[in-house]
Amino acid sequence: MRSRNDRASTRPAEVLQYLVLPAAVLVLWQVASDVGFVRRNILPPPSEVVLVWYDLITGSTDAAARYSGSWLGHAWASTWRVFAGFAWGATLGIVAGLLIGLSRAVERMLDPTLQVLRNIPVTAWVPLSLVFFGIGNAPAIFLIGLGAFFPAAINATHGVRQINITLYKAARMMGADERELLRRVILPGALPSILTGLRLSMGIAWVLVVVAEILAVRRGLGYLLNDAYLFYRNDVVIAAMLSIGLLGFVSDRLVVLVRRALLTWNEKETFGGEH
Amino acid sequence: MGSISVSAVSKRFETGDVDVTALDAVDMQVRDQEFVTLVGASGCGKSTLLNLIAGFETPSSGQVVVDGAPVRGPGPDRGVVFQQTALFPWLTVEQNIAFGLSLRANRDKGEATPIVERLLERTGLAAFRKRRPAELSGGMRQRAAIASVLAIDPSTLLMDEPFGALDALTRSIMQDFLLELWEARRKTVVLVTHDIDEAIYLADRTIVMTAHPGRISEVIEVDLPRPRRYEMRSTAAFIRLRDHVTQIVRAEAMKGTAPLDATAASSAMPDSAMTATMNAHTK
Known part of the structure; x- marks a missing residue:
């Protein structure tokens, strides 16, 4: 191993x-x-x-x-949008996902709606979000957050549901109250799955930032890519593509690093690949 | 403190359209510090009875009383050891043992550190204190699970086939380990098992249960001397008890499969015929 x-x-x-x-x-x-x-x-x-x-x-x-020399401004604009959208979308997603996982009543109230919304591609929200938020950062951050929400929510729900019932019973038997069950059993038990969700959310955020920047703003790597395309500068287009790929990769590594720091225990019983 | 009184307890489960009666009018008394084992074929309701005492289930009728108070739910006075070891995979061995004591409900049970130290020592896990459950063998895991329950010092220990997932050798070592702990600090123990040897070896009394519906068939006083020794298993007294319990459990198990006996007998023929043919081929 x-x-x-x-x-x-x-x-x-x-x-x-x-x-x-x-x-x-x-x-x-x-x-x-x-x-x-x-x-x-x-x-x-x-x-x-x-x-x-x-x-x-x-x-x-x-x-x-x-x-010439515009890269840092574009890269920063995209990165900032990704993290802003990711922050609200993933946070809300985790909270909603945990609540759905914890309570059948909340599941009945939220889940059908979310399942329908989830099947609307986020790109289909573009027109409405432009009408609603106008041109600028707001629709971009809205779209990115929307995309980040669903994987975070679904994986948080799954994380709660797959917790070993014996652990839950053992904690109750030892006298754990509701808050202790949540903080000491449910959250750590769901954490691996939550972090998997965050990784997927981060990936989607980078997809959507490009979509949003092509349509809604005048700065960012997506804007640079589209603008260079209109001016037949395919070399700049490719440089922008690779920049997005690299920044996406670095963001993914960040989430993986957080995962490694938090989960020192989860990797012992998995295959993990050959040497 | 740790007396258990089960009076006229029935438990029915609704599964789809059919009601299954897991327990039917069960009466059982367990004295303080007594070691009782529940044995029977699968489906006899022995785990259900344990879950009722633990408070994970509520009886359909009748009453379960522990230390004079009716059971209303699980609680730290009744420590449960599960077959599937209940250790938190994200905590180390010592953190797992300290878990119960860190809960608000057990604040008055003393400082965790010395208790955890003593239990690490007693269970032989001191060298493995920083390991996580996945890094332990099955026997070590179950020792850690028992230690984590003993840490909150319950008056009653409820064990649901605690050694069922272990290999035969480890299981017999764990049985002696459990008896050693119990001799040193007696508690009321109710242990569910389908292993008849285990049921007799550990118990003051063995309660034999039968299925469909789950009932107590016989209560057997195990008058073997304590402390128990592995060698006792080959004494005449032990063997007599074992044969007696085996007969009850087997007779019960046969009832369900009675019509199949004829088929079993006839299928012996083709089997031996096949072996003969295979032998002929290998020669």
């Missing part, structure tokens, strides 16, 4: 395993462009994207022209 200690001493063979796929993609992409298999203005080679991306961030070479 994998353990954290193994990871510190990564062997050369493992480094290779990590690098095989990205290296192959980059090489193929570069070659395809160099031999003229694809037109450079449609799919610029990685060598060009890197230069444009560099200027996008530093503003030192003007390779990105009108976008």
Whole structure:
């Protein structure tokens, strides 16, 4: 089984395993462009994207022209929106999910409505949210929060429901009152599932920030991507795409880190993959 | 303190359209500090009876009284040891043992640290105090679960097939471990098991139950000397008791399968015929 200690001493063979796929993609992409298999203005080679991306961030070479040096502002705008939407959506989702898991009465009151709403794609909310909130941050944060809400809620409910009934009975037998049951049994028992929900919510938040920024605002990586597309700057488009991918990846790692810090106990009885 | 009085208790469960009578007019008295085992084939209602005393279930009729007060729900005066070990997977062994004492209901039971220390020592888990349940063997887990219940010092210990999930060797070691704890600090114990040897070996009295509906069939005084020793299992007195209980339980179990006996006898033929053929092939 994998353990954290193994990871510190990564062997050369493992480094290779990590690098095989990205290296192959980059090489193929570069070659395809160099031999003229694809037109450079449609799919610029990685060598060009890197230069444009560099200027996008530093503003030192003007390779990105009108976008030169604008990266930090866009990246910050997107990140901020993601976390703002995630914060309200996931918080509300966890609370609603816990309540549904704890009480059949609350389940009857909330669950049917939520199940119907859940099946409306968040993108279908775009027109209404623009009409309602106007152009700007508000509709973006609304859409992101809406998307983050459902996985957080569903996983919190599942987290409560899968708690071993014997643990619940044992705590009651020892004299735990309602508050102690919630704080000492239900919450820690549901935590692994809650954190799984947060991870999914974070993923959805990054999807929706792009949708929202294409439609509702004039800043952010989604806006940059769409604007560069309109100006036929596919190199900037690709740089923006990769930026979103990387920031999404870093956010996901953050949630995983929180998970690791909180759950030192949950990984002992799982497969965890081969070495 | 830890006397239990079960009077005219019946319990019916509604499952769909049919009512199942799990217990029918059961009377049972357990004295303070007595070790009683409930034994019987599956479905005889022995676990239901334990759950009624624990307060997880309420009787359909009749009354369960513990220490003079009718049972209204689970409580720390009646510690329950479950077959599926009730340890919190996110807590270490010592945190699990301290759990009960950290609850508001048990504030007056003394400071946790010395109690936890004593129990870690007694259960031989001191070296494993920082381990989590998933890192322990089945026997160690059940010892930790027993320790976590003993920490709140209940006057009564209710055990629902506590060693049922353990292998035979570990089970017999755990039985001696339990007796040792009990000899050192006597409590009222009601232990449910389907293991007849275990039922006799541990008990002052063994209550044999029969099914459909669940009733007490016989109460057997186990007059073997204490402290019990593993070797006693091969004494004539032990074997006599075991054969007696086995007969009751088997007769009961056969009742349900009586029409099948004929089929069982006839199916013995093709079986042996098949073995013969297989032998012929391997030769």
